[in-house]
Amino acid sequence: MPAPNSVDALDARILLALDDDPEASILSLSRTLGIARNTVHARLRRMTDGGVLRAFSRRVSPTALGYPLTAFLSLALNQRIAGETRQAMLDIPEIVEMHAISGDHDVLIKVVARDTGDLHRLTHRILAIDGVLRSSTAISLEEQLPTRLRALLEVAAAD
Amino acid sequence: MPAPNSVDALDARILLALDDDPEASILSLSRTLGIARNTVHARLRRMTDGGVLRAFSRRVSPTALGYPLTAFLSLALNQRIAGETRQAMLDIPEIVEMHAISGDHDVLIKVVARDTGDLHRLTHRILAIDGVLRSSTAISLEEQLPTRLRALLEVAAAD
DNA sequence: CTTCCACTGCGCAGTCTGCGCAGTGAGGTC
DNA sequence: GACCTCACTGCGCAGACTGCGCAGTGGAAG
Numbered sequence: 001m002p003a004p005n006s007v008d009a010l011d012a013r014i015l016l017a018l019d020d021d022p023e024a025s026i027l028s029l030s031r032t033l034g035i036a037r038n039t040v041h042a043r044l045r046r047m048t049d050g051g052v053l054r055a056f057s058r059r060v061s062p063t064a065l066g067y068p069l070t071a072f073l074s075l076a077l078n079q080r081i082a083g084e085t086r087q088a089m090l091d092i093p094e095i096v097e098m099h100a101i102s103g104d105h106d107v108l109i110k111v112v113a114r115d116t117g118d119l120h121r122l123t124h125r126i127l128a129i130d131g132v133l134r135s136s137t138a139i140s141l142e143e144q145l146p147t148r149l150r151a152l153l154e155v156a157a158a159d
Numbered sequence: 160m161p162a163p164n165s166v167d168a169l170d171a172r173i174l175l176a177l178d179d180d181p182e183a184s185i186l187s188l189s190r191t192l193g194i195a196r197n198t199v200h201a202r203l204r205r206m207t208d209g210g211v212l213r214a215f216s217r218r219v220s221p222t223a224l225g226y227p228l229t230a231f232l233s234l235a236l237n238q239r240i241a242g243e244t245r246q247a248m249l250d251i252p253e254i255v256e257m258h259a260i261s262g263d264h265d266v267l268i269k270v271v272a273r274d275t276g277d278l279h280r281l282t283h284r285i286l287a288i289d290g291v292l293r294s295s296t297a298i299s300l301e302e303q304l305p306t307r308l309r310a311l312l313e314v315a316a317a318d
Numbered sequence: 319c320t321t322c323c324a325c326t327g328c329g330c331a332g333t334c335t336g337c338g339c340a341g342t343g344a345g346g347t348c
Numbered sequence: 349g350a351c352c353t354c355a356c357t358g359c360g361c362a363g364a365c366t367g368c369g370c371a372g373t374g375g376a377a378g
């Protein structure tokens with residue numbers, strides 16, 4: 001059995017089967033994959049405990065929540081107070097992802113909005129945060145590939 | 160009951176409860192939320208059928224799969240063959256997200272890699288795709304806020 | 319050869335599921 | 349006011365699944 005926080009080929013096959021049918025029971029998974037029920041059970045528990053599986057809410061579509069617009073903002077921060085600036089950004093629920101990045105800017109954030117007016121207000125709100133020096137916005141015109149881990153799972157399952 | 164592809168306050172409360180305990184049964188959810196089992200059942204089925212809940216594999220951590228590195232690439236494409244170029248990118252499993260964006264570049268992609276050498280090879284492979292004109296890479300130095308929809312769910316649940 | 323450990327197969331008691339059905343109450347229409 | 353619609357509720361049943369323990373098997377490592 002692999003480490004609690006990693007995934008081997010059998011784990012990947014279990015996760016792929018779950019991707020095909022998220023409601024599948026452990027028993028049906030074991031039948032589909034041709035392995036013992038206890039094995040599926042033990043591995044799923046290990047992956048859940050080990051942090052391989054993240055928050056359930058990742059499966060929720062922002063569009064369904066009423067936020068069909070996505071944008072990416074690159075921000076340059078005042079390094080002196082970058083900590084407080086980041087903290088202030090955490091209080092904005094529309095910021096759904098934040099990365100410290102290399103390059104011209106310091107952070108890249110992904111935001112969602114109800115409409116273009118909402119996005120306008122949102123960007124102004126972010127620019128008004130103390131320590132945000134510059135920003136560059138890229139609106140997602142089309143989500144051409146919604147977050148997919150399946151392709152990686154297929155690679156892992158083939159090992 | 161809301162439309163199949165949207166979410167109201169009660170839906171949001173159900174999803175939040177599931178975020179707290181992804182293994183919770185419908186029965187325990189109904190007890191926790193103080194609503195009837197059938198209501199939870201009907202709403203979860205509606206959300207599943209309506210596309211509110213997306214692929215299970217979204218919950219898998221790329222790090223656990225062996226891809227601890229994340230980067231964002233902005234690409235400028237040759238518009239004449241942009242279709243084929245995008246298609247070629249779909250064949251690269253490490254590309255986990257792709258958006259058509261406004262601004263200087265045409266697409267923004269999110270990629271994951273095993274290590275910096277892997278990322279190097281990956282960016283070269285992407286640049287070698289026919290129709291990719293220019294690129295700009297921003298490596299994620301730290302995921303300061305992993306994708307979170309919870310904050311939005313809390314807003315929706317408060318309505 | 320022995321040890322270790324993942325995987326297997328079996329069984330049990332308890333729980334949950336999916337479904338149907340009927341009742342209630344709020345909101346809207348005529 | 350009468351009526352209708354529809355979401356939510358409460359109940360019950362047959363069937364399936366869960367979590368768990370336990371013992372056996374086989375391959376890899378020392």
